Amino acid sequence: MLAVMVVTNHIDGDSRVQKTARSAAEAGWDVVLLGRARGTVREEYPLGPARVVRVPLRMTAQGYRKDNPPRGLAGRLGYRSGEQARMRVDARRALRADLDVERRLLALRGGDLRGRLRVTGLAAADRTRGYWIEARRRLYQRAAAKAAEPGARDRLAAGVGRDGGAWRTQPQLVDFDTAFAPVIAELRPDLLHAHDFDTIGLVTRSALKLRAAGSPVKIVYDAHEYIAGWDRPGDPAFRPAMSAQERKYIPLADGVVTVSDAIADLLAADHRLPVRPTVVCNAPTVAELASGTAEPVPDVRAAAGLGADVPLLVYAGMTAPERGLGTAVAALPDLPDVHLAMVTARNGYVDALVERATALGVGDRLHVLPYVAPDQVVAHLAAGTIGIVTSLHSPNYELSLPSKYYEYLNARLPLVVSDLRTVGAFTRDHGIGEVFPAGDAAAFAAAVRAVLADPSRYTKPYDGDLLARNTWEAQVPALLDLYGRLVS
Numbered sequence: 001m002l003a004v005m006v007v008t009n010h011i012d013g014d015s016r017v018q019k020t021a022r023s024a025a026e027a028g029w030d031v032v033l034l035g036r037a038r039g040t041v042r043e044e045y046p047l048g049p050a051r052v053v054r055v056p057l058r059m060t061a062q063g064y065r066k067d068n069p070p071r072g073l074a075g076r077l078g079y080r081s082g083e084q085a086r087m088r089v090d091a092r093r094a095l096r097a098d099l100d101v102e103r104r105l106l107a108l109r110g111g112d113l114r115g116r117l118r119v120t121g122l123a124a125a126d127r128t129r130g131y132w133i134e135a136r137r138r139l140y141q142r143a144a145a146k147a148a149e150p151g152a153r154d155r156l157a158a159g160v161g162r163d164g165g166a167w168r169t170q171p172q173l174v175d176f177d178t179a180f181a182p183v184i185a186e187l188r189p190d191l192l193h194a195h196d197f198d199t200i201g202l203v204t205r206s207a208l209k210l211r212a213a214g215s216p217v218k219i220v221y222d223a224h225e226y227i228a229g230w231d232r233p234g235d236p237a238f239r240p241a242m243s244a245q246e247r248k249y250i251p252l253a254d255g256v257v258t259v260s261d262a263i264a265d266l267l268a269a270d271h272r273l274p275v276r277p278t279v280v281c282n283a284p285t286v287a288e289l290a291s292g293t294a295e296p297v298p299d300v301r302a303a304a305g306l307g308a309d310v311p312l313l314v315y316a317g318m319t320a321p322e323r324g325l326g327t328a329v330a331a332l333p334d335l336p337d338v339h340l341a342m343v344t345a346r347n348g349y350v351d352a353l354v355e356r357a358t359a360l361g362v363g364d365r366l367h368v369l370p371y372v373a374p375d376q377v378v379a380h381l382a383a384g385t386i387g388i389v390t391s392l393h394s395p396n397y398e399l400s401l402p403s404k405y406y407e408y409l410n411a412r413l414p415l416v417v418s419d420l421r422t423v424g425a426f427t428r429d430h431g432i433g434e435v436f437p438a439g440d441a442a443a444f445a446a447a448v449r450a451v452l453a454d455p456s457r458y459t460k461p462y463d464g465d466l467l468a469r470n471t472w473e474a475q476v477p478a479l480l481d482l483y484g485r486l487v488s
Contacts, residue, residue: 229395
């Protein structure tokens, strides 16, 4: 049986899709994990017993829409594209240089009246042309800015119209379909697994085409996030468009998978699903916990240049303002002996945190460390003192345990976490850490001091079966059972 799993990212770094592919292949499925190439050439390589196929995406629709936004009535007086606006500006610049040549030639000829009138006319035409070009360029820019903030009509079209409405505001969906649909047709799978809301439409359309050709392919939709609770900054049409995609196509899925019980309940209620989604949490594998590589595991404490007796807070994963790390940085002055290590990629937000720490006089106690290999994360973090989750309140963050939480758990770290619904409840129920109000630096510092006062109290629950129940291997049977039921 061939299972084709589809994801629109580059696969590298997406632990959930990689683990899903490996586990299904180890269970006897022929698995192809279909994702996006980094370059312009199709790539194929093994991922354990599974096979990865990465195809290039031209992103023609997205590029066109970015350069040719819907213009509206006023915008039609402006340039029709950014390319045309740039061309007109460049052409005028060249003509102005040519006007200097005309003036120089006039001077060489002695400045006759006819020549002076000609150059004067050219200069006047150049000024008029400049005003016209600038006016049309500004009208284009105004239209482009308006298109970046779609109005009610576009949001309505994305939410209740045909796919063309969603594609108007999210043209990358067209590019995904263009790249992946031919490969799916070529592979002719028995089961199609759509990873996340941006693949459910193309996977379902591909499956219907295969069924029309006589292939009884089954569809699994894997909701990595609760899209109804997720906004993309700067793109107000994103959530209604993607929610519409999920709402339209989820009734056609033969099985639904998600990452937490809370999201499963919401999906079942939102879409009136006849069967509650299967929950497969994104926990680490046993191999990750044991660090399956032959390479020595780098120690987070040593990487930060700290001794064994220094209290060390650790954070692992992506960083953004909504992750709330500013709370931890702001608390460091109240925690004079405590250091914070962030295992992450540098970006503007991280740089701002470093500047803030320096301004507070605690820059020497904030350490920004590079990522390690996925199967080394747990062992890397185990040298820390406390694992932290500082995320601010957001509908999506409330509903599941993040990957970093499972990593802290299996590193046997006591925790300090913000009062997100699922994270806070799990931490309290199992007695493995302290919970503080999100965004409250003083409360965060108090929680850290409470854990440091008696860390063994918070690590004792790890002596039971808590860790065994929170590994990827404990999740896989539910996924494989769903697969088996669908193709039996």
